Amino acid sequence: MDNLMNMDSSSSGLDAVFDPKSVAVIGASSTFGKWGQIILSNIVAGKFQGKIFPVNPKEKIICGLPVYKHIYDITEPVDLAFITTPAKTIPGILKECGKKRIKGVVLITSGFSETDEAGKKLERQVVDICREENVTLVGPNTMGIICPYAGLFATGTHTRPRKGSVAFVSQSGNLGNQLIHWAEQQGIGVSVFVGSGNEAALACTDYLEYLERDPHTNIIILYIESVGDGRHFLDVAKRINRKKPVIVLKGGKTKAGRTAAASHTGSMSGEHSAFRAACRQAGVLDVRFPTELLDLSAGFSSLPLPKGNRIGIVTLGGGWGVVTADECNQRGLIIPDIPESIIETIGKYLPPFWSRGNPVDLVGSRDLDVPLVAVEELLKWDGIDAVISLGIVGRFEYVRLLTQSTREVDKAVSSEFLDQMETFSHEYEKTYIAKIVELMEAYEKPVIGVSLANTGEGVVRPVDGRRYSGVFYQTPENAVNVLARMVTYNRFVGQR
Amino acid sequence: MDNLMNMDSSSSGLDAVFDPKSVAVIGASSTFGKWGQIILSNIVAGKFQGKIFPVNPKEKIICGLPVYKHIYDITEPVDLAFITTPAKTIPGILKECGKKRIKGVVLITSGFSETDEAGKKLERQVVDICREENVTLVGPNTMGIICPYAGLFATGTHTRPRKGSVAFVSQSGNLGNQLIHWAEQQGIGVSVFVGSGNEAALACTDYLEYLERDPHTNIIILYIESVGDGRHFLDVAKRINRKKPVIVLKGGKTKAGRTAAASHTGSMSGEHSAFRAACRQAGVLDVRFPTELLDLSAGFSSLPLPKGNRIGIVTLGGGWGVVTADECNQRGLIIPDIPESIIETIGKYLPPFWSRGNPVDLVGSRDLDVPLVAVEELLKWDGIDAVISLGIVGRFEYVRLLTQSTREVDKAVSSEFLDQMETFSHEYEKTYIAKIVELMEAYEKPVIGVSLANTGEGVVRPVDGRRYSGVFYQTPENAVNVLARMVTYNRFVGQR
Numbered sequence: 001m002d003n004l005m006n007m008d009s010s011s012s013g014l015d016a017v018f019d020p021k022s023v024a025v026i027g028a029s030s031t032f033g034k035w036g037q038i039i040l041s042n043i044v045a046g047k048f049q050g051k052i053f054p055v056n057p058k059e060k061i062i063c064g065l066p067v068y069k070h071i072y073d074i075t076e077p078v079d080l081a082f083i084t085t086p087a088k089t090i091p092g093i094l095k096e097c098g099k100k101r102i103k104g105v106v107l108i109t110s111g112f113s114e115t116d117e118a119g120k121k122l123e124r125q126v127v128d129i130c131r132e133e134n135v136t137l138v139g140p141n142t143m144g145i146i147c148p149y150a151g152l153f154a155t156g157t158h159t160r161p162r163k164g165s166v167a168f169v170s171q172s173g174n175l176g177n178q179l180i181h182w183a184e185q186q187g188i189g190v191s192v193f194v195g196s197g198n199e200a201a202l203a204c205t206d207y208l209e210y211l212e213r214d215p216h217t218n219i220i221i222l223y224i225e226s227v228g229d230g231r232h233f234l235d236v237a238k239r240i241n242r243k244k245p246v247i248v249l250k251g252g253k254t255k256a257g258r259t260a261a262a263s264h265t266g267s268m269s270g271e272h273s274a275f276r277a278a279c280r281q282a283g284v285l286d287v288r289f290p291t292e293l294l295d296l297s298a299g300f301s302s303l304p305l306p307k308g309n310r311i312g313i314v315t316l317g318g319g320w321g322v323v324t325a326d327e328c329n330q331r332g333l334i335i336p337d338i339p340e341s342i343i344e345t346i347g348k349y350l351p352p353f354w355s356r357g358n359p360v361d362l363v364g365s366r367d368l369d370v371p372l373v374a375v376e377e378l379l380k381w382d383g384i385d386a387v388i389s390l391g392i393v394g395r396f397e398y399v400r401l402l403t404q405s406t407r408e409v410d411k412a413v414s415s416e417f418l419d420q421m422e423t424f425s426h427e428y429e430k431t432y433i434a435k436i437v438e439l440m441e442a443y444e445k446p447v448i449g450v451s452l453a454n455t456g457e458g459v460v461r462p463v464d465g466r467r468y469s470g471v472f473y474q475t476p477e478n479a480v481n482v483l484a485r486m487v488t489y490n491r492f493v494g495q496r
Numbered sequence: 497m498d499n500l501m502n503m504d505s506s507s508s509g510l511d512a513v514f515d516p517k518s519v520a521v522i523g524a525s526s527t528f529g530k531w532g533q534i535i536l537s538n539i540v541a542g543k544f545q546g547k548i549f550p551v552n553p554k555e556k557i558i559c560g561l562p563v564y565k566h567i568y569d570i571t572e573p574v575d576l577a578f579i580t581t582p583a584k585t586i587p588g589i590l591k592e593c594g595k596k597r598i599k600g601v602v603l604i605t606s607g608f609s610e611t612d613e614a615g616k617k618l619e620r621q622v623v624d625i626c627r628e629e630n631v632t633l634v635g636p637n638t639m640g641i642i643c644p645y646a647g648l649f650a651t652g653t654h655t656r657p658r659k660g661s662v663a664f665v666s667q668s669g670n671l672g673n674q675l676i677h678w679a680e681q682q683g684i685g686v687s688v689f690v691g692s693g694n695e696a697a698l699a700c701t702d703y704l705e706y707l708e709r710d711p712h713t714n715i716i717i718l719y720i721e722s723v724g725d726g727r728h729f730l731d732v733a734k735r736i737n738r739k740k741p742v743i744v745l746k747g748g749k750t751k752a753g754r755t756a757a758a759s760h761t762g763s764m765s766g767e768h769s770a771f772r773a774a775c776r777q778a779g780v781l782d783v784r785f786p787t788e789l790l791d792l793s794a795g796f797s798s799l800p801l802p803k804g805n806r807i808g809i810v811t812l813g814g815g816w817g818v819v820t821a822d823e824c825n826q827r828g829l830i831i832p833d834i835p836e837s838i839i840e841t842i843g844k845y846l847p848p849f850w851s852r853g854n855p856v857d858l859v860g861s862r863d864l865d866v867p868l869v870a871v872e873e874l875l876k877w878d879g880i881d882a883v884i885s886l887g888i889v890g891r892f893e894y895v896r897l898l899t900q901s902t903r904e905v906d907k908a909v910s911s912e913f914l915d916q917m918e919t920f921s922h923e924y925e926k927t928y929i930a931k932i933v934e935l936m937e938a939y940e941k942p943v944i945g946v947s948l949a950n951t952g953e954g955v956v957r958p959v960d961g962r963r964y965s966g967v968f969y970q971t972p973e974n975a976v977n978v979l980a981r982m983v984t985y986n987r988f989v990g991q992r
Contacts, residue, residue, distance in 0.1 A: 032902060032909055032917065045901035063906045115849035158897035172815020174887070178948050181894075185950055225818060252818035288826075289973045290819060319668020322721060322748040323786060330784075353611035391670070398677075401654035405541035406528060410559045413528055421528065452674050454681055477785045 013136025014210040016103035018147045020079035021050045027084035028054030030062045035084040046153030080104045087111035098133020107139035142197030143173030164189010165218035166297045169207045187458030191216035205233045212240045219300045221247045221293045238282035247285040283492035298459045299482035302469035303446035305490040308385035309333045312378035313359035316391035321359035324476040331484040342377045379443040387447045394451030399425040433470035437463045448479040509632025510706040512599035514643045516575035517546045523580035524550030526558045531580040542649030567596045576600045583607035594629020603635035623696045638693030639669030660685010661714035662793045665703045683954030687712035701729045708736045715796045717743045717789045734778035743781040779988035794955045795978035798965035799942035801986040804881040805829045808874035809855035812887035817855035820972040827980040838873045875939040883943045890947030895921040929966035933959045944975040
């Protein structure tokens with residue numbers, strides 16, 4: 001009963017946290033690099049559309065906004081407060097937040113249960129006050145939250161991922177902040193990010209339950225080091241995972257100190273491996289590396305699920321096709337022989353000595369139709385569940401290197417011509433991506449791309465008006481890993 | 497006997513190929529995107545210091561250079577010729593190269609044994625001519641060579657890695673070209689790159705023997721799909737590996753077609769796994785992914801070898817320390833407890849509630865001395881063989897995001913001040929790298945860095961006048977993988 005009530009209160013409370021109409025920053029500062037400066041300037045630079053109220057008794061104007069001496073001076077309602085003032089000031093401030101009817105608090109301040117006994121005691125006090133005052137508490141010791149749909153970017157790292165369907169709950173502030181920045185660089189769309197900090201009031205499982213209901217969220221990634229009630233967590237994760245893939249990185253033990261101690265054995269702790277086994281049984285995707293959280297996010301949020309494990313490979317370079325086929329084999333994916341009719345159709349576009357099989361090696365062909373013909377022929381065939389496309393998107397990087405040199409050394413080649421080459425090559429890639437996404441929608445099969453280039457254009461390449469997006473990893477092992485995990489997930493979901 | 501003679505001739509021949517004083521490009525073209533244009537413009541743009549002779553009966557000037565109608569028209573000696581003309585012209589041209597006493601030929605042209613029976617026959621003819629005429633042949637069907645010490649960049653990809661100690665022999669043109677471009681982007685220094693193509697005359701083992709003697713080469717990476725005489729290859733690789741680490745990616749089978757066929761079994765072919773087992777026995781480092789070739793190159797070429805597997809971790813973020821410790825454990829690396837004396841020394845710089853152990857969590861400290869104190873204290877101790885440093889270098893990226901927002905939204909903060917912050921943060925990283933390299937030389941133990949940022953500044957960060965370089969991977973798993981492989985290699989070398 002108590003559990004149910006908590007669940008309800010946390011759920012309703014989190015609406016105010018993740019979709020506030022107005023925010024206060026208590027401890028707002030003009031001093032560069034202080035948390036009160038970092039959070040406020042991030043919210044302002046992120047163009048939050050609601051009201052923003054900086055609070056600090058000693059300042060007048062910060063970021064062009066009038067500063068309030070006290071939250072009581074704010075005459076309008078405040079949905080959410082970020083607090084960065086020292087730990088000892090927090091109980092008093094939280095009581096005042098209650099009186100002001102602030103619904104949610106993101107408590108950035110550290111110095112609580114992560115420090116010592118006094119900190120633990122203070123944290124218990126903080127939780128009690130929030131309960132009494134009906135304030136939903138995120139943290140303490142959190143590095144903030146991001147809610148792209150609310151236009152609210154309020155983390156220590158000034159990164160602003162685009163709107164999307166991936167939610168991320170992280171028990172580590174730094175790791176979460178840095179990964180969310182990489183997510184932004186990779187073009188991964190985000191629905192919610194929260195650094196759960198010490199989880200004094202709300203734990204990972206509570207956030208999961210909120211995300212279960214959140215209409216923007218379709219994929220959930222978690223970095224966790226400890227869960228209070230592991231069984232409840234797994235039950236909830238299992239339930240949600242059936243509708244929204246839950247991808248988990250379980251980091252070591254509860255504390256770095258315990259990690260160090262456990263290192264003597266040189267193996268996974270029993271608790272740890274039991275947790276992983278339970279995840280696997282629940283169909284929850286547990287990963288080994290932080291970057292896998294992003295790789296899988298990109299794939300699961302952008303592509304249809306493969307119905308089986310039979311893969312077609314279309315490659316611009318023979319060697320890449322070979323290593324990709326190898327890796328597929330090692331990950332339980334099959335590269336089936338393709339029927340003569342498909343070989344004939346594709347063969348019309350290729351020199352007579354082409355590979356005549358799967359992988360389809362385009363032998364460096366520059367005919368721009370060939371890759372699309374090959375991809376579609378494979379997708380059409382019911383013997384193939386997914387296609388990996390190697391090295392079509394990404395070629396621009398290599399064209400650019402060539403135009404650059406040519407520009408430098410051969411003045412006889414006109415600059416306009418080289419510009420045209422660049423534009424053409426770049427436009428072709430956009431067209432290719434649009435076509436690939438169209439084909440994915442037509443055949444409901446994923447096409448995973450590998451750019452074979454560090455293009456700086458991101459992994460996820462959305463196409464206007466389309467349900468799916470292009471996905472282009474730099475190297476094949478990432479694409480194969482994602483495909484293998486999607487196949488496993490689809491098997492699990494299908495089994496129910 | 498025959499073998500020995502071949503060895504000698506290939507060895508002496510390759511000197512002319514990899515260190516020519518003059519080069520001809522037979523088939524030089526002014527048509528953008530033709531091989532004769534790609535290779536010539538690359539050589540010119542790469543500022544080759546020797547003479548460059550374009551050859552084409554129909555052109556007058558290309559890249560500002562006078563074009564020769566025929567190689568006989570070149571009055572000066574020519575060491576090396578790149579040939580891009582069609583396959584059927586090659587026998588005739590090679591005979592003329594012999595008459596002109598050209599010592600080496602890089603035969604870019606395709607259409608030989610990789611196509612059909614006629615192509616195979618033509619290739620045998622080509623080999624015979626080269627033998628008769630005493631011409632050293634690279635290829636055919638190669639995507640070129642790179643020799644930074646000769647200032648010669650002659651591949652299909654216009655990339656120009658800096659001089660260094662890593663040699664790369666690739667049986668796949670595309671894969672080799674793209675990886676060498678990534679190597680350049682990562683700041684990995686290269687001694688030689690060669691796409692060995694069809695290996696009509698010179699095989700992988702011959703290049704290995706050349707590299708054994710090459711004074712610039714200290715690390716050798718190989719991408720191979722097939723070796724004619726596997727036993728001889730392994731003998732040579734084993735011998736060389738004792739002095740110069742040999743790192744191998746064995747890609748599938750001889751042909752993509754065979755890969756597809758093998759895929760039915762869904763497992764490694766017997767031949768393949770035997771090869772891998774033999775590598776392991778020879779101490780040769782076999783890797784699974786192409787990018788590992790680069791990761792290991794960066795580490796082996798820039799860091800001292802660890803004498804054992806006991807790792808100290810210094811981290812700016814707790815979560816990253818935890819996942820790094822986890823990964824170390826899983827890879828057979830130990831995170832030992834550190835003695836009280838070290839804890840005390842480091843503790844002087846940190847708040848009282850710090851982790852007091854290994855990993856050393858700097859708790860987000862901004863005191864710039866702390867990371868260096870922590871790293872040196874760990875290196876000093878004879879219970880530690882290597883240190884992983886997480887998140888000091890790379891912080892600039894996050895500072896830059898903050899200064900950028902602040903600049904936009906808080907006009908009260910002066911632009912000069914923000915400039916100073918950026919400069920200071922950037923300079924600090926350079927100082928940190930220099931200090932780390934100094935410490936590596938003083939203690940002869942590696943410090944592997946993880947930037948936790950996609951900085952675009954490369955993985956390898958050389959320091960003027962120093963034997964070692966800073967190495968900073970974006971994510972911990974790469975650093976741990978490299979360290980684990982270095983520990984294994986050191987064990988193997990020590991065993992002899």
